[in-house]
Amino acid sequence: MSSQRFDAGVYGRRIAAARSATAQAGLAGLVITPGYDLRYLLGSRAQTFERLTALVLPVSGEPTVVVPRLELAALRQSAVTDLGLAVRDWVDGDNPYQLVAAAMGGAPAATAVTDSMPALHLLPLADVLGVVPVLATDVLRELRMVKDAAEVDVLRKAGAAIDRVHARVPEFLVPGRTEADVAADIAEAIVAEGHSEVAFVIVGSGPHGADPHHEFSDREIQIGDIVVVDIGGAYAPGYNSDSTRTYSIGDPSPEVAQQYSVLQRAQRAAVEAVRPGVTAEQVDAAAREVLADAGLAEYFVHRTGHGIGLSVHEEPYIVAGNDLPLLAGMAFSVEPGIYFPGQWGARIEDIVVVSDDGAQPVNNGPHELIVVAV
Structure with a gap:
């Protein structure tokens, strides 16, 4: 190759x-x-x-x-x-x-x-x-939905590369720096860790984390912020990574910690639901049900996932109404989130590949709310 x-x-x-x-x-x-x-x-x-x-x-x-x-x-x-x-x-x-x-x-x-x-x-x-x-x-x-062995190998390498970038993110999240400052460091790290190019960088701090498609701004990182970092890049010969982790600048409040723990369970439930024959909408429902049981359903405002490969967003889409049965080799994100307008948000995202009997994540970083010491 x-x-x-x-x-x-x-x-x-x-x-x-x-x-x-x-x-x-x-x-x-x-x-x-x-x-x-x-x-x-x-x-x-x-x-x-x-x-x-x-x-x-x-x-x-x-x-x-x-x-x-x-x-x-x-x-x-x-x-x-x-x-x-x-x-x-x-x-x-x-x-x-x-x-x-x-x-x-x-x-x-x-x-x-x-x-x-x-x-x-x-x-x-x-x-x-x-x-x-x-x-x-x-x-x-x-x-294109069912990836062959060569594609899965590259997706795994891309996933490991973006995990290495997330491992470096805490050193960038210094109070007083802007989201744009942090995003520039992340973009540089995406290439340094093996990607051929940057696909996107989202750094949503504090209330900006409640906007799932916020990119970055001149807002300064503050102690107490919850920060959503959603990043990805193309890995030769052109297959994409995409992973989101959420960071707390200093210890989170008990309420934030509790709600985040529900999100963590929802993401895990969705990953555990993945296997051949299960439909895309059933995976979406697995995440949604955990949040609904905790009274957080209204704060999950997007689909649970999207396919990935040469394009960052492609089929299959993990969303209500999609009765497509999953097949071994399909690759997609599992990324439930919770968003409290004007306050904070959180998202956990892994790329998974459907195996013969379940899901094989290509991302292996921690799923806990990552506390950045201040």
């Missing part, structure tokens, strides 16, 4: 699985433009421009990459060459959509496209194909 992508065999198996799923869906083929789906299938970090780049996967016929000639060099960083895929390059003045149609076999046929395809490519492609494509989401959904 290079720092940019997995070995070519990984992508060869993914392309074969995608073509098989396409056939089972009764479609003639897939057209995948730059984005997470293309990165998943080819290891390509190509970006979307006004010039079309696309992987064409017909059910009958050979996979073909349509690419502007001026992007050929960048394409070679993907698995295209190692896999021996056909490449059809084009220059300004050519019609790349006709190249896609030719790779699909020429006749109008039911085609699926990645959900990130821009309209500036979708509309002319539909015109040339003679049919309006459908979204490939359902075709690629299960493939």
Whole structure:
């Protein structure tokens, strides 16, 4: 595995699985433009421009990459060459959509496209194909949700790296420093501990901790604050970490300690509910029921979790109403929280991978309210 992508065999198996799923869906083929789906299938970090780049996967016929000639060099960083895929390059003045149609076999046929395809490519492609494509989401959904061994290995490394960052957070949480000061130190640590880039940093102190999507501000850390620290980064070749821990600047009040202990039980209950065959909404309910029994249900204002991989947020979503049965290899966050507007908040988040008989967390830091000595 290079720092940019997995070995070519990984992508060869993914392309074969995608073509098989396409056939089972009764479609003639897939057209995948730059984005997470293309990165998943080819290891390509190509970006979307006004010039079309696309992987064409017909059910009958050979996979073909349509690419502007001026992007050929960048394409070679993907698995295209190692896999021996056909490449059809084009220059300004050519019609790349006709190249896609030719790779699909020429006749109008039911085609699926990645959900990130821009309209500036979708509309002319539909015109040339003679049919309006459908979204490939359902075709690629299960493939991307169920992680293979290579992906799980990287998620574990990313989880260990972000655990090392959390272990350093108490040294940054000094009263009088701002959330922004702390966030800058954390961002530097995310890279220093092995990530290729920072995905996000949330430092929510005191009343800011009651906003689940607060980022950071110029508010100064104060003695007595409860601080929510939610952080993550991309780990080569691009899989994300995401972990939240909650810190107390000095000893917490008895009420805070008691309510936090309920949250800790809720998070543990949700993790313990994870196993193949259990639905996503049942995991959500496991966390919610513990909080409800303690009278804290109204302070848990978001879903229990989200899938993770090449994207920080992807399927499966661990939320009420999602009756999707879990499968071994699925990876997602388990992150209940409690939020008291204008006062404080807390969240505990681990990434877990569904195993044959339960959940294997990739995060192994302490779940207790972490007291920072002052």
